[in-house]
Amino acid sequence: MREIKILTENKKVGFDYDILEKYRAGIILTGQEVKSIKLGRANIKSAFVVLRGEEVFLVGCNVPPYQPNNLNKEYLPERARKLLLHKEEIKELIGKQKQKGLTLKPLLVYTLKGKVKLEFALAKNKKKSDKREKIKKREVNREMRRAFKA
Template identity: 45%
Template sequence: MGIKIVCKNKKAYHEYEILDTYEAGMVLSGPEVKSLRGGRGNLVDGHVAINARGEAMLYNVHISHYMFTSHNPVEPLRVRKLLLHKRELHKLNGKLKEKGLALIPLKIYFIENGKAKIELGLAKGKKMYDKRATLKEQQGKRELARVMRRG
């Protein structure tokens, strides 16, 4: 079966330089899991912060409410707790205090046993000229691949 990717944050690779990645579990309600299985999630404006109690919290990630639920729907933009090892939390907390680093969600996926996981990226914001250089490099690779296909 493998991994089923639910949603990706494509904008993150354009806006940020990803330095390191981490995998975390998420504390979700039942209807949120069902909604994610249907592919109804959005990571674009999401970010992660570590609160005063040392817990990683996920902000601004939109998970639409499940339309077939019978009880009160959950707020789509609610703050969600992330499950990381204590040593990872301490390491991330130290790195997040550095200037210019942020922890952003890259993708949400389900692993083989049905648990939802989120891939987080320790990122540094790109400047405008970095974005232009990246686009130019990608266009060059595309052009080279096109020429190689022709023969």
């Protein structure tokens, strides 16, 4: 059995986007970043995945320094971090992202066999009306459950 430990989760993606496909990638990190992420201090809420040529990067992910007192002057908490994917997966992503309205959003940062991994999704932005419908359905279901309990 694989030991997966979720370190950071982006719960808002499921509400704001329709998830079409999920991908898993390794992240190129420094030692200080790995330690900080394993403490659960990474923030991927405003992050997104970008394709530059035939490379894939995680942009906007904030990883605060592991030890702020021993901070390296060149340390950038929001630097672009390269993702490790197979060439076939990258070519597939390039083809799919060319479709209008599709973006790549990070879902999870987790460890698998001691390695830090990122799960991201090919997603389509939801309309406000879809979000409102989902909220209404959730409220109706809550009220029904309360009525059955009473």
